[in-house]
Structure formats: structure tokens, C-alpha cells
Amino acid sequence: MDFSLSEKVLQIAQKLRPFVDGEIVPLEPRLFAEGFGALEPELERLRGRAREMGLFSPQLPAAWGGAGLSLLELAHVGEILGRSPLGHYVFNAQAPDSGNMELLLQHGTAAQKERWLRPLAQGDLRSCFGMTEPEFAGSNPVWLGTTARREGETYVLDGHKWFTSSCEGAAFCVVMAVTAPEARPHQRASMIVVPTDAPGFSLVRNLPVMGEAGEGWLSHGEVRLSGVRVPVDHRLGEEGQGFALAQERLGPGRIHHCMRWIGICERAFDLMCRRAVTREIAPGEPLGSRPAVQDRIAESRAEIDAARLLVLHTAWRIDREGAHAAREDVSLIKFQVAGVLQRVLDRAIQVHGAYGLVDETPLGFWWRHERGARIYDGPDEVHKAAVARRILARYGLEPGPRG
Numbered sequence: 001m002d003f004s005l006s007e008k009v010l011q012i013a014q015k016l017r018p019f020v021d022g023e024i025v026p027l028e029p030r031l032f033a034e035g036f037g038a039l040e041p042e043l044e045r046l047r048g049r050a051r052e053m054g055l056f057s058p059q060l061p062a063a064w065g066g067a068g069l070s071l072l073e074l075a076h077v078g079e080i081l082g083r084s085p086l087g088h089y090v091f092n093a094q095a096p097d098s099g100n101m102e103l104l105l106q107h108g109t110a111a112q113k114e115r116w117l118r119p120l121a122q123g124d125l126r127s128c129f130g131m132t133e134p135e136f137a138g139s140n141p142v143w144l145g146t147t148a149r150r151e152g153e154t155y156v157l158d159g160h161k162w163f164t165s166s167c168e169g170a171a172f173c174v175v176m177a178v179t180a181p182e183a184r185p186h187q188r189a190s191m192i193v194v195p196t197d198a199p200g201f202s203l204v205r206n207l208p209v210m211g212e213a214g215e216g217w218l219s220h221g222e223v224r225l226s227g228v229r230v231p232v233d234h235r236l237g238e239e240g241q242g243f244a245l246a247q248e249r250l251g252p253g254r255i256h257h258c259m260r261w262i263g264i265c266e267r268a269f270d271l272m273c274r275r276a277v278t279r280e281i282a283p284g285e286p287l288g289s290r291p292a293v294q295d296r297i298a299e300s301r302a303e304i305d306a307a308r309l310l311v312l313h314t315a316w317r318i319d320r321e322g323a324h325a326a327r328e329d330v331s332l333i334k335f336q337v338a339g340v341l342q343r344v345l346d347r348a349i350q351v352h353g354a355y356g357l358v359d360e361t362p363l364g365f366w367w368r369h370e371r372g373a374r375i376y377d378g379p380d381e382v383h384k385a386a387v388a389r390r391i392l393a394r395y396g397l398e399p400g401p402r403g
């Protein structure tokens with residue numbers, strides 16, 4: 001196993017790191033003070049620079065204008081972009097669009113790719129993904145209330161979604177809806193592309209999350225679908241394949257999230273260390289001279305490095321054997337790295353004292369926005385249970401009810 005940076009990624013990193021730290025990070029105070037909308041013109045300018053660098057949509061194959069990287073190579077890029085809350089957005093590698101691009105790339109028809117993937121890849125529009133519903137436990141993704149009833153060559157959708165991230169301003173939503181209520185649980189639902197300007201599709205509100213309703217790409221919508229009519233050719237893949245596609249979308253997607261989280265951890269670690277050497281608790285006595293602070297720094301260093309190796313190993317395995325073979329590893333990194341992220345952010349805030357809560361560093365923003373890491377794309381408990389069941393099955397435990 002060789003997880004070192006390839007020559008290609010080294011060259012990308014040499015351009016990317018100074019751009020993120022020098023051009024994107026300085027915009028953060030405005031993001032925290034004025035919100036995403038106020039920053040959009042400036043972000044558009046930076047997206048233009050990302051295009052000029054030839055690094056826009058790096059997750060896509062070269063034929064679609066991307067960097068044509070393996071998942072392992074992309075993981076390194078994701079860590080660099082993760083250093084700023086705006087890094088992935090500037091390079092058009094942000095969730096939920098990156099997952100939707102992957103879906104369309106792998107399962108879209110030629111016409112669907114032209115209509116939705118091309119403008120997404122070029123950054124001309126944004127999209128969202130509507131699976132979770134307020135009335136049903138999102139942890140059980142085969143249990144949904146939204147339906148898509150077929151009338152000839154049309155689907156008629158009715159339902160209620162929430163946490164539809166980035167819905168405000170999105171051109172379309174990939175909606176998970178039940179198309180065959182009588183089928184077996186894993187074959188009941190399909191994924192259907194619904195333009196957000198279709199009559200009956202409404203963004204009810206942006207959900208207030210930890211004190212912020214957010215706006216545009218940085219928001220989580222509550223959505224109603226009331227008799228929304230779309231042609232049958234808006235369905236992705238076969239009817240009843242929705243659950244399988246969702247699983248596929250989440251495999252590499254979890255690598256993207258985990259490496260973004262490692263990027264966040266590195267930035268938080270950096271801030272924590274700088275604070276430890278510059279803040280004095282008595283004349284000539286920096287915080288870093290205290291064992292409790294040293295302990296936080298050492299624990300964080302060990303946890304971040306171990307987490308990175310786990311994620312790179314998983315990416316390497318997906319590259320070689322596919323997402324299905326690596327599903328145990330994917331579950332492992334999902335809960336492990338989300339926990340490391342939370343602990344490192346907490347330590348960095350603690351070392352900053354009250355200043356850690358002031359929105360002059362990204363620590364508070366991440367604390368609010370990334371608490372969800374242990375919930376979205378499968379809560380910790382679900383991934384831990386999946387890992388443990390697989391391990392115990394190798395020791396002879398019979399499959400039982402989902403735990």
C-alpha cells in the first residue's frame with residue numbers, strides 16, 4: 001500500500017494549498033458576519049480562478065472537465081479544500097452536488113447527462129438531494145412517505161422532505177420516492193429528478209439549525225411536493241433501484257466527507273497550536289507550557305494521523321475492489337472520523353477559551369455546522385452496528401433483526 005502523494009497530486013497540491021490559504025481563507029470573516037449570499041459575487045470570481053487553474057470539479061473524469069483522479073488521489077485534494085468552509089464550493093466539489101454528479105455520471109442516460117450533469121459540472125447551476133422526511137426515521141432509508149404515482153408517461157409526486165441541503169437556489173432536486181409500495185422494502189423507491197420550478201414543488205423554509213437558517217448553498221430546506229408532475233424519463237436508473245443508487249452515492253461520498261473533516265481537523269489543530277504558543281496565562285508563560293494543553297495537542301495529532309490513514313486505506317480499497325467490497329471500511333471511517341472531528345474541534349475551542357466561540361475563527365462555524373457529521377449519511381449507531389454485525393457473523397452469529 002502506498003498512500004504517498006502521486007506526482008500528479010503533488011503538483012495539484014502545490015497550486016491548491018496556497019490558493020486555499022491565501023485567497024479563500026481571507027473571505028471567511030465575511031462569511032461568518034454577512035452570510036453566504038453577500039459573498040456570492042466574490043465566490044464567483046474565485047470559481048473563475050479555479051476554472052483557470054484547471055481544477056474545477058476535480059472529482060469528475062477528464063472527459064467531463066474534471067481532474068481524472070483516483071479516489072485515493074481525490075482524498076488528498078479533499079483534505080486541502082476542507083481547510084476552509086468555502087474550499088469545496090469554490091472548486092465545485094461541494095455536497096450535495098458532487099454526489100448528484102456521480103449519480104448522473106454512473107446512472108444518467110445520455111440525455112439526462114446533457115441536461116443536468118453538464119451544467120452541474122460547469123458550475124452553471126446547483127442541485128439538492130431529497131431523501132429524509134420529518135415523519136419517518138431517516139436512519140431506516142427504506143421507510144418513506146413520499147410517493148411517485150405513475151400516470152402514463154408521467155410521475156405524480158406527493159410528499160414532505162426536510163434537511164434537503166442547499167435547496168434554496170438549486171435548479172433541481174433528486175427526490176427519493178416510493179414507486180412500488182407493494183414491492184420488497186429495498187425495491188420500493190426510485191430516484192427522480194424534479195426541477196425546483198415544477199408546479200407543486202415548494203421550499204417551505206430554511207430550517208433554523210443551531211441558531212442559523214443560512215441561505216443558498218449553506219442552508220437546509222423543508223420541502224413539500226404536492227401533485228408535482230414530471231415525465232417518466234426524469235427517473236434515474238430503473239424503477240425500484242432508488243435504495244441501491246442511494247447506497248452507491250453514499251460510498252465515495254463518505255470518503256469526500258471524511259477527508260474534508262480531516263482538512264477541518266488540520267486547520268483547527270493549526271489554530272490550537274498557534275494559540276497555545278501566543279496566549280500567555282502569566283508573563284512569559286504560554287498556554288502551551290501546561291500539560292493539559294500539551295495533552296490536547298498530542299491526542300489530536302495522534303487521532304488526526306490515524307484517521308487519515310484509515311480513510312486513505314478505504315479510498316485505496318474502493319479504487320481496487322469497488323465500494324461494495326469496502327463497505328465495512330466505509331462504515332468504520334464514517335463514525336470514527338466524525339468522532340475525531342468533534343473531539344479536535346472541542347479541544348481547539350477549549351484552548352482558545354472564550355475567543356474560541358467568537359466568529360473570528362472558523363471554529364464556532366464548524367462546531368455548529370459539523371455536529372451533524374455524526375448524524376447525516378448514517379448516524380454513528382447504524383454504522384457501528386453494521387460493522388459489529390459483519391465481524392460477529394465471521395464468528396458465527398446468525399443474522400438477527402436490524403440492531
Ligand SMILES: Cc1cc2nc3c(=O)[nH]c(=O)nc-3n(C[C@H](O)[C@H](O)[C@H](O)COP(=O)(O)OP(=O)(O)OC[C@H]3O[C@@H](n4cnc5c(N)ncnc54)[C@H](O)[C@@H]3O)c2cc1C
Pocket residue numbers: 096129130131132136137138139140162163164165166220369372373375376377378379380381382385402403
Ligand atoms: C447537516 C445535515 C445535512 C443533511 N443533508 C441531507 C440532505 O441533503 N438530504 C437528505 O435527504 N437528508 C439530509 N440529512 C438528513 C440525514 O440524512 C438524517 O438526519 C439521517 O439519516 C438520520 O435520520 P433522522 O434525522 O431522521 O434520525 P432518526 O432516524 O430519527 O434517528 C435518531 C437517532 O436515533 C439513533 N439511531 C438511529 N438508528 C439507530 C439504530 N439502528 N440503533 C441505535 N440507535 C439508532 C441515532 O442516535 C440517531 O441520531 C442531513 C442531516 C444533517 C444533520
